[in-house]
Amino acid sequence: MAPEVVLWDFDGVIFDSMHLKYEGFKALFQKHGNKNQENLKQFEVYHYQSGGISRNEKIQYFYNEILKTPIAQEEVGALALEFGTIIEQKLFDRGHLNSEVMAFIDKHYKNHVFHIASAALHSELQVLCEFLGIIKYFKSVEGSPPNKPKIIANIIQKYAYNPSRMLMIGDSVNDYESAKANKVAFLGYNSKVLKNLVGQNGYQGKYLESFKGFDLQNFIKE
Structure with missing residues (x-):
């Protein structure tokens, strides 16, 4: 699903x-x-x-x-x-945007609901996303405080989402643990640490090498 x-x-x-x-x-x-x-x-x-x-x-x-x-x-x-x-x-430099990820987001944002859930300072993150011209892709842009687990919990509560129909995409163990704490599926990206965790006992996340050709529609939460 x-x-x-x-x-x-x-x-x-x-x-x-x-x-x-x-x-x-x-x-x-x-x-x-x-x-x-x-x-x-x-x-x-x-x-x-x-x-x-x-x-x-x-x-x-x-x-x-x-x-x-x-x-x-x-x-x-x-x-x-x-x-x-x-x-x-x-x-404040568009050169820091990941072109591969942004191409994927641009292609799929009308078919899925996207949020940013970041540990970056909330006020700074809002201004930066506006400067980068990417606000339109996301239902909301959420930064810290609070911490990442609480950010995710707040999004679930505010929009009455079902965690089993959600996915968190991140590049850190903290992202994974924050998603897991909220019963949200996790997809690791751009992290050797997360890549090495796949298949290890107890680890429930998946890993993606590249967004090129990735089909979100067929992503199955095992």
Whole structure:
């Protein structure tokens, strides 16, 4: 049975700015005196493995888990705003759109209901999607806060969807776990980690190498 509703992750699926955002985090941390290359490298690994997690959570992780330093929520919020300022100009570039994914969305958005469910800052995500000219493809564009599981739960509740007729497309384990928590089928994309999970005991997601030739109509939730 084909899914009626598709939830799309944004960064890493529709839009590719993970590298840009890492450079933004690096500049932010260095600006505040954290120039230890080992710490920055450790954060880089975490960043690329942690799609679907908000900038606030990533900043908190850097201080709590890498630097082993407590940080107040107010300071996390201030650093997140500063991070947004650092990456703002480079973010607004249509060149970061995934052309393969956008071609698929353009072809199918009239036959299915599409939403964006992203850990990116909600206000920034709305403005960016308007700038990119992609708002028309989606019934709604949802960012953080809250976290990804709650974003999905809110969409289900707001539109009275049946989770068994839904599909989440994402590029991170967090995307998969967020979908699973809401009983939504999951399709991994653009992630070696997710590709390697397919077939492993307990993993319920599928994986797609390319959207070229992909038939959403025949996607079966096993």
